[in-house]
Amino acid sequence: MSEEAKDTRRVMEAIEECDSAKFLKAADALHYADLAEIFEGLNDDKREFFSAHIDKEKFADVITDLPDTLVEETMGRLDTDEQREILDQVSDDDRVDILQDVSDDARERLLELVEPDDIEVTKSLLKYGEHTAGGRMTTHFGSIRAEMTIKEALRSLREYSDETESFSRVYVVDAKERLCGYVRFRDLAFNTWETKISSVQREVKRSILASADQEEAAQMVSKYDLFVLPVVDEQNRILGIITHDDVVEILEEESTEDMEKMAGFSGEISEETYLNTPTMTHFKRRFPWLFGLAVLAIASGIVMIKFEHVLESLFILSLFLPMVVAAGGNTGGQASTMVIRAMALGELDEGTLWRVAWKELRLGLMLGSLLGIGMAIITLFIVPMFYHEMPPAIGFTKFAAAVAISLGVQITSSTLVGSLLPIGARAAKIDPAVVAAPAITTIVDVSGMVIYFFVAKAILGL
Structure with a gap:
């Protein structure tokens, strides 16, 4: 039996025994995707125990991996302070996913709990449809100016290094946030501190409008072997990026949708597993x-x-x-x-x-x-x-x-x-x-x- 299987069994045993200490220890050893899978298969009473005792920082990750039909119910199990903490812990794109998965009334109520620093970007992302590039992008990306030296660029990036989704591509923007180019992190690491960004920046050949369909974004990443795909508006201002993990989710959703429609299914696809779907x-x-x-x-x-x-x-x-x-x-x-x-x-x-x-x-x-x-x-x-x-x-x-x-x-x-x-x-x-x-x-x-x-x-x- 693999270590993952053993940890999963320990979590299930702890839930069955209602042993909070044992549950916390076992849950800490599991990836949040595995915990989400466990949570989906529990009945209401056991989900209540799970929600009450798991570390809230980890629970934030678990919620982002739950099927959309369970998100509102799960958030509803938490009190106001816990909901606020969850919304604060997740990334901008995951926060928006949560808000898109709940009813209109719940969305309005949860929006009031979003921290002031995050509310503007959250509302701006909500303007885009759930299945558009803008709806799937993250706003946590690295950006610098062409006139900076490498030393100045690294100092600038260091300020928000913990939040940035990916440094594989650092985008060069002008004073109006328009996309001018990009540099690789290796360009920053292997050039002298006095080197100007303008001398090492490269041309951005592929970008996508925020209003474009998410499937188009996934096709671009797959076809052109991109690490990340910049998302821009009509003025070519960079709004966010789509990363490889977003693409995997998009392709899974689109292929599932096509398979179900080809088999003669109607309605929206279910993100729940086959056995957990009513x-x-x-x-x-x-x-x-x-x-x-x-x-x-x-x-x-x-x-x-x-x-x-x-x-x-x-x-x-x-x-x-x-x-x-x-x-x-x-x-x-x-x-x-x-x-x-x-x-x-x-x-x-x-x-x-x-x-x-x-x-x-x-x-x-x-x-x-x-x-x-x-x-x-x-x-x-x-x-x-x-x-x-x-x-x-x-x-x-x-x-x-x-x-x-x-x-x-x-x-x-x-x-x-x-x-x-x-x-x-x-x-x-x-x-x-x-x-x-x-x-x-x-x-x-x-x-x-x-x-x-x-x-x-x-x-x-x-």
Whole structure:
């Protein structure tokens, strides 16, 4: 058993025994992320014990790592002085995260507890949406002036060294706080004290507007291998920075959101673990899509009714119907997944629609042709082994051609639809992940039936 597992067990034992001294000692050995995970899994009584006895400085870190649905409840367990201490202990961006996670009434009440030195920056950060670069940035960064010497710059940075999030990049600003460049900390460490900052500063090639989406910020950090990303306003004044730990959280949130929407979930994503998320929450998020897709699937039944006479004329057609329909769902799902991934990575823009359509059309034709030929061979040589009632006017050759052509058309059209629907959704300001797997599968199920029966009717003369 690892040391972390042993410490976790000690914390749980202390909580079970309501032993405050043992709990404090065991909790001190654990990282706040592990303590947050423990807290999330406790019942109300045990959370009360946890909140009452843990060191408040450490509890401040724990709260910043809790799911948003637990933040208000947890803050509510504390008295006013403890709430004030928590808000004072956390960094600016974490304080804003806490305030964004609570109700409007609770936010107003907690804002009154923020220290005067912090209230202005807190309110300024609250102006930005929770999922924007400004909403995720921290204002604790190092900044110096170009006219300073390295000795003066180090003296300036030393004053707020404890609060600064990262010194890997120290930004050079002018008198109006506009971003002029940056220096690495090694530049400060390995040059003489008399060296001017202007002589060692470097150009800032990447920055992002505070109003930009957080996903765009994460993509920039990932694509350009940035240590930190400066966040600026429209006048290029630096407001804060986004660090690698922010990017990890953003990417986790965005990938979870895309996965859930592709699986047909509705509503906001839950930050709570699967087992700690209430069953009713799961139900509310799954039911709307399932109901909507079930209603849409009725169209498949309508198609069956319309072409009932075709099936009655040659019932062996029912053998290949599920295959043709499923093939469309599979290829459409593959195409949509690839396009959504490319969109998420910023590889596709509005001008790439026709390039995507042409690429997927060719791919669909290649896949459809090869699979159609393969299915025709199976129809010609395998089906006659167990089916001997094929009408002479039709024959297995003509029947195999109908199956192959319908399969090829279905795969080609489904591939094209699956690739274009996400792009169309983005143009309509809808999350592309929403139109993925479940929706596309239902759509191509209906189109597959129509294609199959029309081709069979035309080629076989039914």
